[in-house]
Amino acid sequence: MKRIYFIVNLHAKNGGCRKTWGIIEKELKAKKVSYKAFFTEYPGHAAILADSIGRFLTSDEAFVTAVGGDGTFHEVVNGSAEHRNITLGFIPAGSGNDFSRGLGIPKHAKRAISQLLKSMDQKTVQFIDSGRISQQGRDHTYFINSMGAGFDADVAKGSNESEMKSLFNRFLLGRLIYVYILLKLLFTYKRTDMEIWVDGKKYKFEKVWFVAISNQIYYGGGMKIAPDAVPTDGLLDMTVVYSLSRLKLLFVFITVFWGGHAAFQEVWTCRGMKVSIRSGRKVRVHADGEVIGETPVMIQVCRGAVPVAGILTN
Numbered sequence: 001m002k003r004i005y006f007i008v009n010l011h012a013k014n015g016g017c018r019k020t021w022g023i024i025e026k027e028l029k030a031k032k033v034s035y036k037a038f039f040t041e042y043p044g045h046a047a048i049l050a051d052s053i054g055r056f057l058t059s060d061e062a063f064v065t066a067v068g069g070d071g072t073f074h075e076v077v078n079g080s081a082e083h084r085n086i087t088l089g090f091i092p093a094g095s096g097n098d099f100s101r102g103l104g105i106p107k108h109a110k111r112a113i114s115q116l117l118k119s120m121d122q123k124t125v126q127f128i129d130s131g132r133i134s135q136q137g138r139d140h141t142y143f144i145n146s147m148g149a150g151f152d153a154d155v156a157k158g159s160n161e162s163e164m165k166s167l168f169n170r171f172l173l174g175r176l177i178y179v180y181i182l183l184k185l186l187f188t189y190k191r192t193d194m195e196i197w198v199d200g201k202k203y204k205f206e207k208v209w210f211v212a213i214s215n216q217i218y219y220g221g222g223m224k225i226a227p228d229a230v231p232t233d234g235l236l237d238m239t240v241v242y243s244l245s246r247l248k249l250l251f252v253f254i255t256v257f258w259g260g261h262a263a264f265q266e267v268w269t270c271r272g273m274k275v276s277i278r279s280g281r282k283v284r285v286h287a288d289g290e291v292i293g294e295t296p297v298m299i300q301v302c303r304g305a306v307p308v309a310g311i312l313t314n
Ligand SMILES: Nc1ncnc2c1ncn2[C@@H]1O[C@H](COP(=O)(O)OP(=O)(O)OP(=O)(O)O)[C@@H](O)[C@H]1O
Pocket: 009, 010, 011, 012, 013, 014, 040, 041, 042, 043, 044, 045, 068, 069, 070, 071, 072, 073, 093, 094, 095, 096, 097, 098, 289, 290
């Protein structure tokens, strides 16, 4: 097997990733796997490391595995987007871990690395779709899980910056930070009207809470925002939540945990390849839980653009 390059964010899960990396390293040494690890030193570094590995190895096939949370994997996906020679892997060691939940990667480190090594050995790589977000005056950003505009981007920002995140992580409740921040922001968020174009067709919505565009089922640490999303179908799943009172949003929110929200008339869903989002007032936009800018944005699916080893898709 070829050498594996690891990009490790020891700060993921408020430092909890250090333990995961210890387990992985022990396994790699026991199995005599050739590897090299790079550790992120600041936000955004994982993307630079992935890009450097892609450039350094030029046309050689390269295995690059992210160890951290969805934010770390998001950076690695973006850093390797221009390098067709890179095959990715992911070992979940974050607070939310939606990618691994949706793509069948075991949450236990030892099992996750075994699955990854087996997949690399047997060359059972799968080609996952990604979404490409375009904003005026900025480089493209890619997402692998989901993107969103409006309330959920504010919640993502609040979750990433919250001092409570480390407290939740300490009690192994990292997933609940999203719920905690959502409840905090629910009573102050100002809704706005939005215009959404899907594959050339225009839809208008009043008093929108958020638009979520998903490549796979989960977001926000285990919520089934797009229960029917398939990450290899060349399509993105849209969810628009609009015209709901604050109280009813809370009610709808509870149903997202089992994917029951689509039954409400104020929840609109649709599938497509090309989407654009415009809003009455500018609202925040996130990609894989990382804030990347504001509306307006355009999104395009990139079918099968991301080769990933060690995953299970149907
Ligand atoms: N050396 C570093 N110091 C501080 N922050 C870093 C460092 N390296 C990476 N980061 C940042 O840490 C943040 C959190 O990482 P990540 O999202 O992977 O973990 P998480 O938030 O615990 O998990 P999840 O996204 O699954 O909830 C990312 O925004 C990343 O840019």
